[in-house]
Amino acid sequence: MKLFSYAHVNYCCRHLLLARENKCDDKLLAEEDIQDDCVKEELPEKEEENVNENICNNENKEITEDESPQDNNTVTNPISKDNKLSPFILKISEEHLKLYPQNLTIKNLYYFIMAPTLCYELDYPVIPKRRWSLILNHLIEFISLVYVMIALHKYSNPILAKMEKQNQFLTLIQLCIPTAVIYLIGFYIYFHAYLNLLGEIMKFSDREFYGPVWNSDSILDYWRNWNKRFTQWCKRHLYIPLIKLGWTKFWAQEVVFVLSDLFHAYAYYFAFKKILFGGMLAQPLFGRLLERIIGRGRCGNFLFWFYIIFTHAGASIFLYEHLNNKLS
Incomplete structure (x- = not known):
């Protein structure tokens, strides 16, 4: 890219x-x-x-x-x-x-x-000098949160090991909070600690790496804000040329969402094969359908957090079953 x-x-x-x-x-x-x-x-x-x-x-x-x-x-x-x-x-x-x-x-x-960006510029905004206090702060955040993720993974492994002996729904409930916290910590480690650390070392002053994803009132809004660099790349190199070619805004957005899902679903395909791969590609249609039925606002934000908490727990269970069946 x-x-x-x-x-x-x-x-x-x-x-x-x-x-x-x-x-x-x-x-x-x-x-x-x-x-x-x-x-x-x-x-x-x-x-x-x-x-x-x-x-x-x-x-x-x-x-x-x-x-x-x-x-x-x-x-x-x-x-x-x-x-x-x-x-x-x-x-x-x-x-x-x-x-x-x-x-x-x-x-x-x-x-x-x-540089922590996907869009090339002939001249980048830079800061006059490195702030070593911020570099040390982000480095401590990065290292400490990695250890927290390892501890949460160790907490989740016994629950997955007991999954064959107990109901899968009970396992899903027990895994909801730790898997959601692991996901949010991973998001913070990469998009805040690591990218800000890299930007400070390279004197890169543009630090808008993510938007207010916690306030997202739809799945589509979440995908627009969770990775600002990727969104800017898609808008600059895909969306604007399609609009200039005469495409409508609706179809240009759909093409951008599908290509974005292809990039992200490619990594999931090797672990989850066809099921989650198809689920990732169906998210634009599913997100627009939920917007029509439920709308935005508090209900949309509640649905978004329900999606974040339960889908990652379900994905963890599915991955465990897949690996268990593959090894046995």
């Missing part, structure tokens, strides 16, 4: 510069043709020439006054709309475009690969 973003942005910079050069060349050729035509014509008298100059100056003033001001910070797409590549050309600011092609270095590429 990072390499795709890197190639896409540099591809857009290259085409914007080439299109601008071609446009400037066309203007120069047109001006030369006009000058040649003027030389061939006979010069008018001085009085008529002065009158014409005054008229031209007045017309130019009126034109400049009527023209709407343009934003100098953003480079518009100079490629014609008939070009098939036009929907895939991103808007790039004038300041960033000046950095191309000097940004094509090994150092710049490896900084982007290590």
Whole structure:
């Protein structure tokens, strides 16, 4: 995903510069043709020439006054709309475009690969110096919470071992809280402790790694906020090009959700095979159906937490049964 973003942005910079050069060349050729035509014509008298100059100056003033001001910070797409590549050309600011092609270095590429972001930029916001107190704080959080997760896993293993002797529903109830806490701790370790630690070491100032997932009032809202970096990547490289191609917002969102589920369900497929893989792909349809029936607000937030608590416990039981049957 990072390499795709890197190639896409540099591809857009290259085409914007080439299109601008071609446009400037066309203007120069047109001006030369006009000058040649003027030389061939006979010069008018001085009085008529002065009158014409005054008229031209007045017309130019009126034109400049009527023209709407343009934003100098953003480079518009100079490629014609008939070009098939036009929907895939991103808007790039004038300041960033000046950095191309000097940004094509090994150092710049490896900084982007290590940086806590998925969207490539020609110039990243950085902090002036590293704050070692924050680095130590996030490092302590990371190490201590990893040990807490290990302890919770050891607490869950005896419950799973007794699953064959007792009812599965009772096992599900006993596993709800520890598995939900393990999931939330894992979320905090990666998206808060680790990514902030990495961002502080690399002086990366953009720290919006996740949104307020705890306030999500639907499953779809949760998927939008739980990984902001992935959401930004999908919006920039998938959603906006599809909208420019003429797709409706509904179908563009559905394509983004399906592709997002494919990325995440690919990892689940090896552990849970076809059942959870199909469940992940059905989440966009299931989420929209629940929004129509229950709606948003407190009921939606209650349903979201019910989903977080019980689905992870059920997934743990299913994984245990799958591994037990595979080994036996």
